[in-house]
Amino acid sequence: MSQIDTIHVGPPDAGYDVLVGQQDVAAGIDSLLPPSVHRVLIVHAAAVQPLAQRIADVLAQRDVQTYLEVLPDGEAAKTVEVAAHLWSVLGQAGFTRTDAVVGVGGGAVTDLAGFVAGTWLRGVPVVQVPTTLLAMVDAAVGGKTGINTGEGKNLVGSFHEPAGVLVDLSSLRTLPRADLIAGMAEVVKGGFIGEPRILELLRDDPQAALEPDSPVLRELVVRKIALKARVVTADLKEASLREILNYGHTFGHAVEQVNGYRRRHGEAVALGMIYVAELARRAGLLDDAGVADHRAVLTAIGLPTTYTPPPGQGWDEHLAAMRRDKKTRGALLRFVVVDSAGEPGRLEGPSEEDLRAAYDAVVTP
Numbered sequence: 001m002s003q004i005d006t007i008h009v010g011p012p013d014a015g016y017d018v019l020v021g022q023q024d025v026a027a028g029i030d031s032l033l034p035p036s037v038h039r040v041l042i043v044h045a046a047a048v049q050p051l052a053q054r055i056a057d058v059l060a061q062r063d064v065q066t067y068l069e070v071l072p073d074g075e076a077a078k079t080v081e082v083a084a085h086l087w088s089v090l091g092q093a094g095f096t097r098t099d100a101v102v103g104v105g106g107g108a109v110t111d112l113a114g115f116v117a118g119t120w121l122r123g124v125p126v127v128q129v130p131t132t133l134l135a136m137v138d139a140a141v142g143g144k145t146g147i148n149t150g151e152g153k154n155l156v157g158s159f160h161e162p163a164g165v166l167v168d169l170s171s172l173r174t175l176p177r178a179d180l181i182a183g184m185a186e187v188v189k190g191g192f193i194g195e196p197r198i199l200e201l202l203r204d205d206p207q208a209a210l211e212p213d214s215p216v217l218r219e220l221v222v223r224k225i226a227l228k229a230r231v232v233t234a235d236l237k238e239a240s241l242r243e244i245l246n247y248g249h250t251f252g253h254a255v256e257q258v259n260g261y262r263r264r265h266g267e268a269v270a271l272g273m274i275y276v277a278e279l280a281r282r283a284g285l286l287d288d289a290g291v292a293d294h295r296a297v298l299t300a301i302g303l304p305t306t307y308t309p310p311p312g313q314g315w316d317e318h319l320a321a322m323r324r325d326k327k328t329r330g331a332l333l334r335f336v337v338v339d340s341a342g343e344p345g346r347l348e349g350p351s352e353e354d355l356r357a358a359y360d361a362v363v364t365p
């Protein structure tokens, strides 16, 4: 067993820990769950079925009744129908407030597991076991849970903090490279909004950053989680500061929705960061070098910086989707921006002309 890094989220006398390292997560869950837990629902991605089964086996040894539910892949898990199916499983098994949910998989699984745990009996404990890079550094940490509706991304959800998060870095060995690269978008985001050392590490050795067992990747994971922990500890419910974690997501979520969720979240966020950097340049907040730096870092990692919308979809559809972003206030579109000094801020109500010009700068002719 390798060394474990512990990152605490929340006030010192409350909150929860994120444990990062190569670790036996089944044993970790066993020690996290209080003795009062009698039933555990394990919801998982098909790709990590053996891990979910191992967790169930360990819990069964201490007489916990376990229920395993494999979820549809990716965003198809984040629907009200899947949530309703799981509520029905919980109801039929008689889950009480001393029972628990465990999410094992990527961000789609941890978002759904958190949502079901947060809504069942108005909240039962959830332990998150993220198995993609994106879920490790972002989705499993911070308590944002949610599902999509026909109208947009994450439009229904709640804040429900986990009882603990167990990151086993060896899970990344089986992750397809395209998903590893996509997850890196949320790491890059952390670099731009408040942790410049992340950008240094990525610039110095982008290839090592994508090696699952490398010390560079481990440091990136720990640094990004620590940044997110600091932010959500200060502002769990996104009254203000937490909005910075949404950098690149206004346009990113629009790209996901307009493409019917066939683009990875991380790829869409990469495009969203280019879009908002171009918007910030037009507003006089970010200089040319800052925009070029966004393109350089994302390109070095293999993330997209240009975009071809699907046939029949154009600016109007992307703008309509951006209007449903949670940062919007009435008719006022609001964006998280980063200025030339590297400071995050907000850009409120940019002109239609600038909004459109930034789109044209991302879209391939």
Ligand SMILES: NC(=O)c1ccc[n+]([C@@H]2O[C@H](COP(=O)([O-])OP(=O)(O)OC[C@H]3O[C@@H](n4cnc5c(N)ncnc54)[C@H](O)[C@@H]3O)[C@@H](O)[C@H]2O)c1
Binding pocket: 045, 046, 047, 048, 073, 074, 075, 078, 105, 106, 107, 108, 109, 111, 131, 132, 133, 134, 135, 138, 139, 140, 141, 142, 143, 144, 145, 154, 171, 172, 174, 175, 176, 179, 182, 183, 186, 264, 265, 266
């Ligand atoms: N709640 C939050 O704060 C937050 C933050 C960021 C992203 N998200 C959400 O996370 C989701 C994206 O998460 P994602 O990028 O992890 O995608 P994902 O959950 O769709 O997983 C990507 C793919 O990897 C597979 N997979 C998972 N673990 C694997 C492993 N160890 N080996 C092999 N395959 C594996 C999955 O089955 C899936 O096919 C989006 O819905 C996004 O909105 C939420």
Ligand SMILES: O=C(O)C(=O)C[C@@H](O)[C@H](O)[C@H](O)COP(=O)(O)O
Binding pocket: 138, 142, 144, 146, 153, 154, 186, 238, 242, 243, 245, 246, 249, 326
């Ligand atoms: O934790 C946050 O806060 C984030 O915004 C993290 C994002 O990476 C994540 O994709 C989140 O789910 C987006 O939230 P939303 O509020 O825009 O739905």
Ligand SMILES: [Zn+2]
Binding pocket: 138, 186, 249, 265, 269
């Ligand atoms: Zn995200």
